[in-house]
């Protein structure tokens with residue numbers, strides 16, 4: 001009897017197992033088709049991705065072989081509808097490999113990335129399909145298309161041409177091989193970079209060396225050590241950037257140097273996490289790809305479909321900034337050297353000293369430090385009374401937390417977003433804290449994208465890497481963290497307000513995509529918004545007016561440094577992507593030194609924001625030759641912010657106009673034209689220099 005029960009239980013278990021359906025294969029029945037994170041397992045992704053590609057190729061072949069003459073509906077719209085399964089799975093998979101990865105997912109990623117790249121090639125190098133797209137493109141003027149349909153038809157044609165549709169069969173084969181190699185190398189790069197950042201964490205044996213860090217930071221370092229089986233020690237983990245937050249407070253200079261050296265050396269050397277070979281090959285093969293497609297270098301190819309159009313335009317903008325930025329950085333360095341000398345330090349300011357002495361100068365000149373500020377930036381207050389509050393004020397939208405929607409980690413929270421009239425707009429996920437299985441930095445992505453053609457709304461997610469507080473402690477943010485939150489939420493709003501018909505219209509070019517996010521940063525320091533959230537986490541007391549004034553003053557503080565490290569990274573990126581196709585593999589450190597010298601951004605104390613070996617943006621995150629976009633879009637956001645100020649500031653009327661003319665339109669129109677319509681003219685750089693405090697203050701009379 002006992003045996004029988006066991007046997008039955010086994011049968012039952014087996015049948016339950018056998019009946020389990022891969023949840024990714026059917027549309028989610030959750031609100032807004034939110035991913036069913038409580039049901040999805042790691043093993044579900046690979047079969048769903050493969051099936052998704054198979055289904056889409058079948059659909060694409062039917063479109064290509066349709067005997068009816070090509071029309072917008074039977075070709076472009078049919079392509080827009082194709083690949084429903086892949087469209088569902090891929091964003092969730094990408095989300096998990098970025099925010100919640102593990103060796104299983106990394107293996108799937110490694111295996112599927114080249115297949116996904118080859119899948120895109122199958123579509124964009126399908127000659128019959130291209131003939132139909134080209135037919136529509138050629139007769140577009142006579143088809144009486146509405147502006148969005150016309151724009152989509154043109155973008156499809158350009159997408160095909162950029163993917164190689166006009167190439168000979170032999171060149172198409174070469175291109176396919178280059179794409180496949182590129183995608184494999186990008187995945188290798190990502191995994192090595194993540195392993196590298198974990199391996200580079202600094203282990204400290206002696207608590208005395210941590211002098212200067214707050215008790216909370218020391219507790220977090222002890223916790224991290226415990227997690228790594230190093231109980232009794234302290235571990236300082238690294239962030240993506242060259243400069244590390246702890247450098248601002250560590251008093252022990254030798255530890256600062258150790259931390260900075262570990263950060264800068266990531267990916268160099270010849271160990272398992274070295275990325276040098278990968279990036280030199282990536283630069284080379286991208287150049288070869290560009291030559292095949294008729295461009296002198298990869299940057300020319302990459303910028304051809306951007307708002308900037310050419311590398312020269314991007315270089316011009318940066319050159320306009322370099323002189324003012326490096327001159328200010330040298331002034332800042334001199335000010336710090338003076339402080340070191342006054343104290344009898346007896347050393348020259350080095351990159352690992354910059355954050356520490358900048359903090360000292362800030363205290364001396366502005367009498368402010370982050371530990372004084374952080375108690376007023378408690379995460380939940382910043383979120384509800386700042387970020388959400390500002391959005392309600394500008395656009396009338398509201399937020400209701402949904403505890404019933406499953407997430408992939410206990411720390412991830414979900415809200416439903418509603419329009420002013422109560423109409424649902426979509427879901428917003430917040431994944432705020434750093435984890436070892438999560439990419440560094442902050443970013444926004446969508447699990448589901450809006451399209452009236454498909455009847456979908458947005459399910460959008462914000463990722464940050466704030467330090468997770470010890471249990472029971474509040475999450476107290478730095479002013480940079482607050483800015484990052486508003487930034488990523490600007491991206492989220494851009495998605496949530498989308499009113500496009502075609503999924504393709506959701507494609508935003510890199511040198512426009514950071515404009516709405518950076519504009520949203522301005523509202524964090526709007527006086528009304530700021531007063532609403534910046535309250536002491538214990539007492540609820542508003543931030544004292546004197547401290548608010550100091551924070552405002554510090555907005556231009558250290559901007560010589562920040563702008564220089566940013567523009568150095570941007571120029572380094574362009575340099576890597578302007579090498580000719582026949583150039584040999586480069587020596588990474590020599591190439592980097594040459595490039596920084598050539599563009600006059602070789603300030604010894606100000607290394608680039610990312611050194612080449614750990615510059616994820618350009619090697620694996622889609623910013624290749626487009627890192628300049630951050631500065632370019634800052635020109636737009638400061639200029640657009642001026643428009644708000646010229647028209648009465650943060651009003652619902654202004655918010656609605658901006659929402660309708662920019663955010664809601666996504667990529668359904670030419671970006672330069674869209675901006676011009678909103679602003680009434682092309683953007684100008686003056687507001688950026690003013691906002692960063694880099695505007696020329698001394699005018700030399702020449703007459």
Ligand SMILES: [Zn+2]
Pocket residue numbers: 487488491514517
């Ligand atoms: Zn951004």
